[in-house]
Amino acid sequence: MAGGRRLRCLPPACLLLAVAVALLAIPGLAAARTRRYTFNVTMATVTRLCVTKSIPTVNGRFPGPKVVVREGDRLIVQVHNNINSNVTFHWHGVRQLLSGWADGPSYITQCPIRPGQSYAYDFRIVGQRGTLWWHAHFSWLRATLYGPLVILPPRGVPYPFPKPDREVPLMIGEWFNADPEAVIKQALQTGGGPNVSDAYTFNGLPGPTYNCSAGDTFKLRVTPGRTYMLRIVNAALNDELFFGVANHTLTVVQADASYVKPFAATTLVISPGQTMDVLLTAAANPSSPAFAIAVAPYTNTVGTFDNTTAVAALEYAPQASLRSLPLPALPLYNDTGAVANFSANFRSLASAQYPASVPRAVDRKFFFAVGLGADPCQSRVNGTCQGPNGTRFRASMNNVSFTMPKTSLLQAHYQRRYSGVLTANFPAVPPMPFNYTGTTPNNTFVMHGTRVVPLSFNTTVEVVLQDTSILGAESHPLHLHGYDFYVVGTGFGNYDANNDTARYNLVDPVQRNTISVPTAGWVAIRFVADNPGVWIMHCHLDVHLSWGLAMAWLVNDGPLPNQKLPPPPADIPKC
Ligand SMILES: *[C@@H]1O[C@H](CO)[C@@H](O)[C@H](O)[C@H]1NC(C)=O
Ligand SMILES: *[C@@H]1O[C@H](CO)[C@@H](O)[C@H](O)[C@H]1NC(C)=O
Ligand SMILES: *[C@@H]1O[C@H](CO)[C@@H](O)[C@H](O)[C@H]1NC(C)=O
Ligand SMILES: *[C@@H]1O[C@H](CO)[C@@H](O)[C@H](O)[C@H]1NC(C)=O
Ligand SMILES: *[C@@H]1O[C@H](CO)[C@@H](O)[C@H](O)[C@H]1NC(C)=O
Ligand SMILES: *[C@@H]1O[C@H](CO)[C@@H](O)[C@H](O)[C@H]1NC(C)=O
Ligand SMILES: *[C@@H]1O[C@H](CO)[C@@H](O)[C@H](O)[C@H]1NC(C)=O
Ligand SMILES: *[C@@H]1O[C@H](CO)[C@@H](O)[C@H](O)[C@H]1NC(C)=O
Ligand SMILES: *[C@@H]1O[C@H](CO)[C@@H](O)[C@H](O)[C@H]1NC(C)=O
Ligand SMILES: *[C@@H]1O[C@H](CO)[C@@H](O)[C@H](O)[C@H]1NC(C)=O
Ligand SMILES: *[C@@H]1O[C@H](CO)[C@@H](O)[C@H](O)[C@H]1NC(C)=O
Numbered sequence: 090m091a092g093g094r095r096l097r098c099l100p101p102a103c104l105l106l107a108v109a110v111a112l113l114a115i116p117g118l119a120a121a122r123t124r125r126y127t128f129n130v131t132m133a134t135v136t137r138l139c140v141t142k143s144i145p146t147v148n149g150r151f152p153g154p155k156v157v158v159r160e161g162d163r164l165i166v167q168v169h170n171n172i173n174s175n176v177t178f179h180w181h182g183v184r185q186l187l188s189g190w191a192d193g194p195s196y197i198t199q200c201p202i203r204p205g206q207s208y209a210y211d212f213r214i215v216g217q218r219g220t221l222w223w224h225a226h227f228s229w230l231r232a233t234l235y236g237p238l239v240i241l242p243p244r245g246v247p248y249p250f251p252k253p254d255r256e257v258p259l260m261i262g263e264w265f266n267a268d269p270e271a272v273i274k275q276a277l278q279t280g281g282g283p284n285v286s287d288a289y290t291f292n293g294l295p296g297p298t299y300n301c302s303a304g305d306t307f308k309l310r311v312t313p314g315r316t317y318m319l320r321i322v323n324a325a326l327n328d329e330l331f332f333g334v335a336n337h338t339l340t341v342v343q344a345d346a347s348y349v350k351p352f353a354a355t356t357l358v359i360s361p362g363q364t365m366d367v368l369l370t371a372a373a374n375p376s377s378p379a380f381a382i383a384v385a386p387y388t389n390t391v392g393t394f395d396n397t398t399a400v401a402a403l404e405y406a407p408q409a410s411l412r413s414l415p416l417p418a419l420p421l422y423n424d425t426g427a428v429a430n431f432s433a434n435f436r437s438l439a440s441a442q443y444p445a446s447v448p449r450a451v452d453r454k455f456f457f458a459v460g461l462g463a464d465p466c467q468s469r470v471n472g473t474c475q476g477p478n479g480t481r482f483r484a485s486m487n488n489v490s491f492t493m494p495k496t497s498l499l500q501a502h503y504q505r506r507y508s509g510v511l512t513a514n515f516p517a518v519p520p521m522p523f524n525y526t527g528t529t530p531n532n533t534f535v536m537h538g539t540r541v542v543p544l545s546f547n548t549t550v551e552v553v554l555q556d557t558s559i560l561g562a563e564s565h566p567l568h569l570h571g572y573d574f575y576v577v578g579t580g581f582g583n584y585d586a587n588n589d590t591a592r593y594n595l596v597d598p599v600q601r602n603t604i605s606v607p608t609a610g611w612v613a614i615r616f617v618a619d620n621p622g623v624w625i626m627h628c629h630l631d632v633h634l635s636w637g638l639a640m641a642w643l644v645n646d647g648p649l650p651n652q653k654l655p656p657p658p659a660d661i662p663k664c
């Protein structure tokens with residue numbers, strides 16, 4: 090597809106060819122270009138909070154470079170790994186239609202790029218526009234290896250909202266004074282929770298609320314009366330965040346590179362993996378020369394968490410000191426009600442130009458209980474047992490904790506060599522139903538495996554994701570690779586198939602690639618499995634991913650030539 094090879098026109102393909110020709114008639118699409126970037130992964134010395142350390146970077150920059158494309162473009166990113174660690178890159182939210190080899194999660198769609206090796210990620214951006222992002226997908230390397238992926242509409246195609254005067258990527262990250270790789274390594278050794286981060290950051294800068302940090306503040310200079318589009322990304326490792334700008338209202342227009350019906354909000358909630366484009370109009374007569382942009386965590390974890398607030402500055406005029414800026418009123422760290430109220434605002438634009446193609450009938454229904462769990466101490470692998478009650482922390486879906494394979498699942502699938510790599514028996518329902526939000530089972534131990542759900546091409550799938558309260562009820566931002574899904578329903582307590590299904594929104598549900606399973610609640614999603622490949626679905630809190638909160642869908646080829654996964658590129662890394 091990307092190579093523009095000439096295809097023999099068989100009858101069904103002729104129709105598709107005609108569609109393709111029709112698409113070319115849309116303004117801008119004919120101008121699709123190939124955009125090339127080079128990512129040289131190198132160590133660089135960075136100082137934050139008076140701590141100087143060497144961190145993995147792309148091209149020596151932290152955060153990494155902004156990648157800009159237009160819808161319809163082909164993107165080729167040549168990666169050279171010049172650090173002393175494996176690495177891969179994921180293009181978070183990109184659908185990767187028939188380009189699964191470029192998706193990036195290590196051991197799922199590729200083997201890692203080893204030190205000294207190179208790999209070119211080559212894919213097209215189809216039917217998506219807005220803000221996405223890229224990040225490393227090996228261990229916790231994404232702590233410093235991340236950057237924005239801006240997808241402009243095709244040339245000549247306007248936004249479905251007034252064009253902002255300026256667009257500004259705002260990447261929220263998490264800074265560790267320690268080496269994040271040492272943090273997760275230690276946690277997996279001890280079996281306990283990992284050390285928490287020392288600061289949140291805006292475009293890599295923690296800002297004036299931390300010690301030794303006032304000089305490292307992200308400043309957004311604004312002109313009275315102008316409108317700014319903030320392309321917000323939560324790139325934090327382990328924290329969902331509240332976001333607000335003192336004395337300014339925000340208008341949300343996009344989420345996860347899909348347009349939404351615009352709505353106003355004073356506080357946003359954004360989970361790791363999610364993106365949100367919001368309009369901010371600078372006051373015509375500002376009552377102060379500067380205002381605080383702030384983030385603070387939302388969590389119900391029973392463990393410790395980074396309970397700090399980071400600040401960036403919205404400046405109408407340059408300020409000598411930003412220390413005393415009044416903070417926006419953000420909800421308390423455990424305000425699940427505020428999260429639910431905010432989440433309820435999201436609706437697809439569902440316009441003639443951007444219709445919501447919500448699947449009405451479902452071929453296969455799944456019910457996944459997601460949450461924490463444990464390994465008994467006896468299973469320890471040269472570690473201690475500092476998890477709850479002398480166990481080791483794990484996390485699971487339907488009580489299966491995902492075991493990272495030693496080779497690429499996509500490679501195994503392409504060669505139809507599954508034995509010893511994966512099993513096709515991921516359970517469609519939990520092994521033992523229980524009251525997910527009530528008294529938890531006494532046995533919190535999980536099973537282990539690299540289990541997948543095979544799907545026939547074009548299967549319409551519904552998944553209800555139910556939080557469990559095992560070792561604490563917590564919200565889990567679930568991210569699906571290779572697809573956007575519609576969020577057709579959500580609620581608190583136990584999902585009730587009889588009552589809740591009838592209340593689904595099948596008209597204008599929001600389309601996303603990452604959705605938080607509410608604390609002690611559930612969320613229902615639908616998607617059509619029209620993209621062959623192996624696609625991981627996992628919690629985007631890296632600590633939970635490390636503990637195994639993941640599974641994978643194995644989507645088989647369809648009958649037509651353009652419904653089959655192409656062969657791997659020649660430079661795909663080997664295990
Ligand atoms: C990558 O960066 C390293 C260190 O700066 C340099 O030695 C190397 O030549 C660069 N490689 C490429 C392909 O740019
Ligand atoms: C985690 O925190 C503990 C207690 O402060 C400290 O002893 C340990 O060195 C930290 N681990 C890492 C990897 O920084
Ligand atoms: C900002 O809003 C707060 C709360 O509504 C108000 O008390 C304060 O005076 C406002 N500050 C400015 C500079 O407008
Ligand atoms: C987190 O910080 C908030 C605001 O400073 C405070 O009210 C709350 O008690 C803190 N929570 C924990 C668990 O430390
Ligand atoms: C949130 O935490 C505060 C203390 O930090 C506590 O008083 C309150 O009950 C908690 N709210 C909920 C809903 O758990
Ligand atoms: C456990 O530690 C011993 C001694 O360091 C080592 O020989 C062994 O390979 C380790 N086992 C595992 C499973 O890591
Ligand atoms: C802790 O483990 C002990 C021994 O296995 C068990 O008797 C006890 O019920 C456990 N307590 C909790 C809170 O899980
Ligand atoms: C589950 O447990 C919760 C908390 O105890 C309770 O409120 C709820 O009614 C229970 N639900 C069912 C279906 O038993
Ligand atoms: C769990 O343990 C408690 C206390 O030992 C016991 O009363 C209860 O029956 C057990 N529940 C189950 C489902 O085994
Ligand atoms: C997918 O299935 C639907 C019916 O469920 C059918 O209308 C559609 O043509 C199929 N699409 C492809 C690409 O096979
Ligand atoms: C489900 O619906 C039935 C019938 O309308 C009703 O009796 C029941 O109370 C409902 N259950 C819940 C949990 O809402």
Ligand SMILES: *[C@@H]1O[C@H](CO)[C@@H](O)[C@H](O)[C@H]1NC(C)=O
Pocket residue numbers: 175200201203495663664
């Ligand atoms: C890096 O990747 C190679 C190839 O899969 C693997 O053999 C090696 O164990 C990996 N190294 C680490 C530290 O994970």
Ligand SMILES: [Cu+2]
Pocket residue numbers: 564565566628629630633634638
């Ligand atoms: Cu999680």
